[in-house]
Amino acid sequence: MSDSRTAAWQQIEALPQETLGDLFAGDDARVDRLSGRIGWGEGEDAAGIRFDWSKTHLTDDLLAGFEALAEASDFTAKRAALFAGDTINVTEGRAAEHTAQRGFGSEASVEEAQALLARMQMLVEAIREGALGQIKHLIHIGIGGSALGPALAINALTRDLSYVDCHVVSNIDGVALEAAFEACDPATTLIAVASKTFTTIETMTNADSALTWLRENGVADPHGRVVALTANPERAVEWGVDETRVLPFMESVGGRYSLWSSIGFPVALAAGLDEFAAMLDGAAAVDEHFANTDGRDNLCLRAAFADQYYARVRGCQTRAVFAYDERLALFPSYLQQLEMESNGKRVTSQGEPVGGPTAPITWGGVGTDAQHAVFQLLHQGTHMVPVDFIASIAPGDALNPAHHRILLTNCFAQGAALMAGGNMSADGKDPAREFPGNRPSATILCDDLDAATLGALIAFHEHRTFANAVLMGINPFDQFGVELGKKMAKDIDGGAAEFDASTKALLEASGLG
Known part of the structure; x- marks a missing residue:
């Protein structure tokens, strides 16, 4: 210090x-x-x-x-660096540009954010006009920031009016996904898969199960009912989502700060584009206060x-x-x-x-x-x-x-x-x-x-x-602190590591050992 x-x-x-x-x-x-x-x-x-x-x-x-x-602590300079889009996330070597989604950031980043949000707006309008058939339900699949923000906003803003019945699923526990299936008609359900990397194991496992549910209930082209929200659009296309239904967001937007990006798609679809725009405007008012x-x-x-x-x-x-x-x-x-x-x-x-x-x-x-x-x-x-x-x-x-x-x-x-x-x-x-x-x-x-x-x-x-x-x-x-436990879970699944006596006993007692 x-x-x-x-x-x-x-x-x-x-x-x-x-x-x-x-x-x-x-x-x-x-x-x-x-x-x-x-x-x-x-x-x-x-x-x-x-x-x-x-x-x-x-x-x-x-x-x-x-x-x-x-x-x-050099607060004034670091605040300026945040809004300028400088590399303030030093351990990962990138900027943190969530404010650019609201109009506060470098000119290039604000323009990119606006273009991506305009793409989202066009898809929302197309869905409303019936481009994907009649859509009454949306199952939004994500975890962490890809789920908490949308769930909060939908719960807060759609109590009086909801254009689409939206269910946010994050937990890998199949009980959560089954509850969403019970509430939705597969013939009129859209699936949103939200993952920055499009590799998150909980999200992709839930997404695979959602495709199976659609297929087993008479939907001929389950991938045609999926919208991908990701900073890795190539991976989403490889997984089977048509590029016209891939809504990218910037790599410099962190997961828990991503509600303002295409991760907000379920909010725009369920609450309406005007409500989503108003949410951005309210955030921008705080940005202006904080910056100035x-x-x-x-x-x-x-x-x-x-x-x-x-x-x-x-x-x-x-x-x-x-x-x-x-x-x-x-x-x-x-x-x-x-x-x-x-x-x-x-x-x-x-x-x-x-x-x-x-x-x-x-x-x-x-x-x-x-x-x-x-x-x-x-x-x-x-x-x-x-x-x-x-x-x-x-x-x-x-x-x-x-x-x-x-x-x-x-x-x-x-x-x-x-x-x-x-x-x-x-x-x-x-x-x-x-x-x-x-x-x-x-x-x-x-x-x-x-x-x-x-x-x-x-x-x-x-x-x-x-x-x-x-x-x-x-x-x-x-957020490296979330990685170690996830790595060890993969090690358990793959049988690739030795564990302490307590963990071994639990694995054996549960039938996983």
Whole structure:
């Protein structure tokens, strides 16, 4: 670690640890200083998201310390390199150009991304016009980023209207694929196979089984019902997909950042091209904010300051995310891959040991369900767990407004209770009814949860993840940690390696030995 980075951390770690109650006392401007908004649209179409970090332990002195850390970490230059399409994924020797899909990147990369998205648009329109016959169902097959992003977006955006009944299948467990088969009519089903390399064993095994299902149910040309979403179009053609139904995306777009590319095909088909375009626009609004706002005013960077503070200074090993909106039920799972696969590293970009904790464990759920399950630990357990609450001012339902009012009051009350604490016994002395308080939370409050907002939420967390990586000095764009277990699984299947006694016993007990 450089001397300037070490000095910045020493400055941060030396600061007093005040309670949230003390930080709010007598500071009427705290909420305004630690809240901000990212918006898009104009006039009646103006919309946006409010980010309130005032219930965290951030102070002006801490923010100044983290700004010094960002400067020592060369944040401004690395952010510029990200948007310029430079080779910032140093271990794999390539750029990370997911923002180019949204119009922010080198001119050549933006043009290429727009051309590929236009190709996707033409195929979606052709399918809608009946080029592949009547299509009522789509089975989207992928894993990791090729499945989590589409599943999140489809679940969030197609509850009111779905042009195509879409089922996202990722698990190699055949039960998952059979459930999709049960829900679909093979005569009117399209298969999307999403794989960057078109070699991922789980995805290709599921794809082969989907072709068998179509064939056994009277579809004469199963390959003619397949759309391939890949950065390796040649391999998709070799596998049997006609090139007119291959939707490529750029090699520089990583899997967990790929929703904005042709991996978003099922979103465009099920939710509509306008919804997909709106999702890109919302993400672009966050790109503009992140690219052009400096220091603590950069809301993505400010969130990373808090993340670093709790992980390194307060020793928090987890961070919880609770969406008080059923449409975001899959958002915590999406963030798990984004944050933990990106920043779950033990060495820096230069291959040196990281000087402190890296990504915390991301977990969460949906409010108000989670209040009756895990909030006991958050309020009275021995762990300090920073919490993000996400909610929408506008309801997602047309029922009695009492539903949404109760939902929002519970969301806001949980953050207030975590901070304030108290004792609920009659005499105020029962330790079993004592709440220590001083537990941090942030609130992300959306005007509405539409496609643009979803895009903005995802992009905010992408940039938050990148900012965290820069502050830690690591590369967030590789994921070698997923490879070892996959290699050993192949070794087991091929009988090519020796294993420990426990693994041998399990193989024998399961009939695989």
